[in-house]
Amino acid sequence: MPTARGVDVVRAVVQTVAEAKVTVEGETVGEIGEGLLVLVGVTHTDGAEQVERLARKIWELRILDGEKSAADVDAPILVVSQFTLYGDARKGRRPTWTAAAPGPVAEPLVEAVVASLRGRGATVETGRFGAYMMVSSVNAGPRTVLLDV
Numbered sequence: 440m441p442t443a444r445g446v447d448v449v450r451a452v453v454q455t456v457a458e459a460k461v462t463v464e465g466e467t468v469g470e471i472g473e474g475l476l477v478l479v480g481v482t483h484t485d486g487a488e489q490v491e492r493l494a495r496k497i498w499e500l501r502i503l504d505g506e507k508s509a510a511d512v513d514a515p516i517l518v519v520s521q522f523t524l525y526g527d528a529r530k531g532r533r534p535t536w537t538a539a540a541p542g543p544v545a546e547p548l549v550e551a552v553v554a555s556l557r558g559r560g561a562t563v564e565t566g567r568f569g570a571y572m573m574v575s576s577v578n579a580g581p582r583t584v585l586l587d588v
Contacts (some may be wrong), residue, residue: 449548450524451586452479453542459517459576461566467574469564474514475502476576480524480544482538484536490548493588494555502582509561517555519566519574520549542569556569 451476460470477497498510509516522545526534539545546568558565566572 443575446525449482449485449493449552451493451497451588452478452499452521452524453500453502453584453586454576455579455582456517457577457579459574461517461519461564462573462575463570468567468570469519471515471517471519471564472560475509475516476574477516477518478521478524479518479549480521481540481548483527483540483544485540485544485548487551489588490551491555493586494552494559495550496586496588497552498556498559498561500584500586503586508560513560513562514564515564517564517566518549518553518556519572520545520568 441546456471456474456476457478461468473522475497479514497516499508501508503509503512503514522539526536527538528534540548549568553563553565566574
């Protein structure tokens with residue numbers, strides 16, 4: 440789905456949370472206290488450049504209390520892959536997912552976002568790519584920002 444800039448971009452929803460966790464088949468696979476829950480969607484044309492921009496933006500985004508960033512206060516981040524961020528429901532009642540990158544393309548890019556965040560010093564927990572996940576969160580603020588990077 441082209442953006443206003445006319446190019447496809449990696450997309451993320453960033454939420455401030457008091458706590459968040461992801462479970463798969465009853466097992467907790469990722470959990471954080473006060474920090475950021477980040478849902479990441481990848482499209483077909485995304486690559487290393489978009490991944491680095493997104494990781495930097497997430498880490499430095501001044502969305503926490505007192506206009507602080509995760510980098511400022513060493514807040515943990517829970518990253519969850521979310522192909523449905525590229526759902527298109529403009530026509531009819533059934534969304535299409537054609538703008539979402541397929542798993543073999545998306546999974547390494549989501550992993551690269553996590554690696555880039557960790558490389559910047561972030562404590563990062565994750566969901567499990569491709570699994571049916573139960574994501575729970577207690578939003579704080581609430582503050583939610585959509586990033587198209």
